[in-house]
Amino acid sequence: MGGTFDPMHMGHLAAADGAYCALELGEVLFVPTGSAPHKPETIAPSELRYQMVVAATVPHPHFSVTRIEVDRTGVDYTVDTLTYLAGQLPSGTELFFIVGADSLPDLHTWKDPVGILELCRLVVVHRPGHDSARMREILEPFGGEEKAVRVDIPGLEISSTDIRRRVGEGQGVRYLVPDSVYSLIEKTGIYGGPRLKPNVGVGDEG
Numbered sequence: 001m002g003g004t005f006d007p008m009h010m011g012h013l014a015a016a017d018g019a020y021c022a023l024e025l026g027e028v029l030f031v032p033t034g035s036a037p038h039k040p041e042t043i044a045p046s047e048l049r050y051q052m053v054v055a056a057t058v059p060h061p062h063f064s065v066t067r068i069e070v071d072r073t074g075v076d077y078t079v080d081t082l083t084y085l086a087g088q089l090p091s092g093t094e095l096f097f098i099v100g101a102d103s104l105p106d107l108h109t110w111k112d113p114v115g116i117l118e119l120c121r122l123v124v125v126h127r128p129g130h131d132s133a134r135m136r137e138i139l140e141p142f143g144g145e146e147k148a149v150r151v152d153i154p155g156l157e158i159s160s161t162d163i164r165r166r167v168g169e170g171q172g173v174r175y176l177v178p179d180s181v182y183s184l185i186e187k188t189g190i191y192g193g194p195r196l197k198p199n200v201g202v203g204d205e206g
Helices: 010-023 046-057 078-088 104-109 113-119 132-142 160-168 179-188
Strands: 028-032 063-065 096-100 121-126 148-152
Touching: 010 028, 010 046, 010 096, 010 121, 010 148, 028 046, 046 063, 046 179, 078 113, 104 132, 113 132, 132 148
Parallel strands: 028 063, 096 121, 121 148
Antiparallel strands: none
16 A cells, blocks of 8 residues: 555555455555655655654554655656565465555556556545546556455545644644654644644543
8 A cells, every 4th residue: 555644644544454354465565655756745754754654553463564665766656666566475476556546537647557457456445525436437448447446444534635734723633643643743843833732622631
């Protein structure tokens, strides 16, 4: 599962766990990007984004993280990463690539989409507001309509863009991101704005 993870949030974990359970995967490997071709201006540096993903996934024994794209020079392309991973896995291992349904319509803009679908099976995670039922139509030009599977997860209206905005405005985001990620955001002040507001409501101690 690749992404900028700027920042890592609960939606990412829900998508990964949904795919893990639905497809009975052996492991979910998170691949934070170093330099993403479609998101060239990430806010947090790659090392901090990597730390966020590591911190968020530590409690989950079936999740792991790789530095392959963080340490790579130049622009990161999915097909290159999949090619590398395929060469490292034992013979006969089936490789999946987890993407959000909101990303699927952009597949034609990716480097070598046909090559991607030859290397792996695409796992399209349904997100609120996006029609992943169009999956077959989108994949048909690349001959990969049979090499994709749809996974539905509970609707989580969470996005990294909205989290960065909320932090910049001093709004609470504690329950949108894992506690460990929240601590890194608060400690580094990476997304600007005033100090994060504590999520204290009626009935809370203090």
